Amino acid sequence: MKLQVPRAYNFNAGPSALPLSVLEKAQAELIDFRGTGMSVMELSHRSRTYEEVHNQAINSLKDLLSIPDSYEILFLQGGASLQFSMIPMNFLKSGKKAGYVMTGSWSEKAFSEAKLFGDVFHAASTKDGNYRGIPKVDHLKYDVDDAYLHLTSNNTIYGTQWKDFPDSGDVPLIADMSSDILSKPIDVNKFSLIYAGAQKNLGPSGVTVVIIRKDLLEQANTSIPTMLKYSTHAKNNSLYNTPPTFGIYMLGEVLNWVRELGGLTAISQRNEQKAKFIYDAIDSSNDFYAGHAEKDCRSLMNITFNLKTAELEKKFLEQAKQEGFVGVNGHRSIGGCRVSSYNAVPLEACQAFSEFMIDFQTKNS
Template sequence: MTQRAYNFNAGPSALPQEVLEKAQQQLVNFRDSGMSIMEMSHRSAIFDEVHNEAIALLKKLYAIPENYEVLFLQGGASLQFTMVPMNFLAADQKASYILSGSWSEKAFKEAKLFGTPVEVASTKDNQYRNIPALEDIHFNEEDAYVHITSNNTIYGTQWREFPETENIPLIADMSSDILSKPIDIQKFGLIYAGAQKNLGPSGVTVVIIRKDLLEKANKNIPTMLKYTTHADSNSLYNTPPTFGIYMLGEVLKWVEAKGGVAEIEKHNELKAKVIYDAIDNSNGFYKGHAVPESRSLMNITFRVTDEELEKQFLTEAKAAGFVGLNGHRSVGGCRASTYNAVPLEACEALRDFMVDFQQKHQA
């Protein structure tokens, strides 16, 4: 087999090699059925077991209380930008949106179609280099909900602490850091996340939603856009992304085998430190985008201070087997996405490449 690439893609991103190899072994004949899991009915007993195993394991790993539902949907986080206000923001209501990057801007824009989203904090004026300070954020107790994006893939920032919203439901887009560290689920009314960064392949969207919110949701919207439709049918109202759910379950088993989310967090901290140290110890040759107290453990964004050298850096990195190091097309620069499945060895290899490149080209 060709040597595995050093995969730093922002999404779809690296999957655990053990999971890929297991899927390869099971691809043609899943559990002695004579079929691939991609060929069998989503109503079959075999798939029902796979589906429920994945739900149960996610609840276990994240200590999700009984008063929450776990849903497997489609459409990515981008559809959730619409579903959230469609279900919970009436035309005469306001909701608080905290802007910390491009994806929170997109969510804010969609909410304007249904009610009145209010920008209660933003770090756009600082080029989204940091997360808003908690003491600067103020809510109205009549808000329908508060929306945040927990990790910002483009700018490389991440919430360390979440705002206290008391009786106002806190809704979070956790697409790029879900399952990367332990969180208190009970702080949130709803969490949503595309699977393609930490949970599995693209095509599955996980929603964790408090049951009392389901009871309050708008009933006068299309069937497929109601959370209650999917909660009432255990996410099997229509044909789900069966292979994606199977892979998600296998990734969850991998997380459990690694010691659970707390151990995954320790590993993520170590990986990120390896690369951040290379930036911080470069005497200005590399410059991080995010301020240190807001740095993401999932997306490490930086520039080579000389623009022409930056182009050369990315070209040589690609030739050396590093994939996905180009920054987002909207901001440029460099970005290393170090999601759960990215091994420490890949981060060490990138550090070594960065140090070597600097030694060759620093004036």
């Protein structure tokens, strides 16, 4: 039975929109998964049926991102926030330093956690400019013997996104890609470790994907708790303990949906078109709307902007909610407006919001 309720224009920053076709398939399979007489949530994670789901999701991610066999794919828990601690615990050894590129709140949090475990420094920062941009690749400062270099590929709060990534040579490059993984093609080979919470482009909340080079795994600290070792999960195919089985099932179905749409090239073109609707409304508004991010650093995932006055902004957000647009308020830490146009947000939703912006400006100029 298909869902009969009307769908919201869901611009939530996370958990965020999921593809309708994936939700419908999950609904159809919820009670009886593949003739087992059980929901996928009821299957043993040691069963052959679930193992097929698990491995299919891994293989789909490998295929879509062209991940070489020199990498392990892990399904963990604790969100990106736990990765902020796991990374330095595993790879920040005594006598080494780790560089963090500061581009927003999440890189700040990652840096703060890493400080608890060792010597860290700012490889670059755009904080003085209120995080409106991304540092130039050739402005990053780090040494060849550093433990690693960490960056956040997309900044959900400030609406900025890396367009090019550094070639860090022998220094392991680590990226938090929670909010733009799977939104465009990337060269995985540039990175030693990529991590991402699933709840924006990959699936529901509760799953964290880690893509890690096997040679980096071999360099990890060993005197840390078993569950916080990447090697523990790599050796056990992410089945050392009970994984979030339903979330992994949903992640696999989202990956199938991306493949059916044409893969990452098609998704990237679609995301550019969606973002263009909103950015065009901002750029043609004669400063009625003011975008936060510098134009060459604008995110395709999180479009952030303000209106001329706080009163006008409040009216805009109230009317947007009345029109059925959900999640348009900016992050509580900075306010303003934010449209999160992740993969599963339909093109029609961004077009409709652009038309609303233009209409609101016409009536309130």
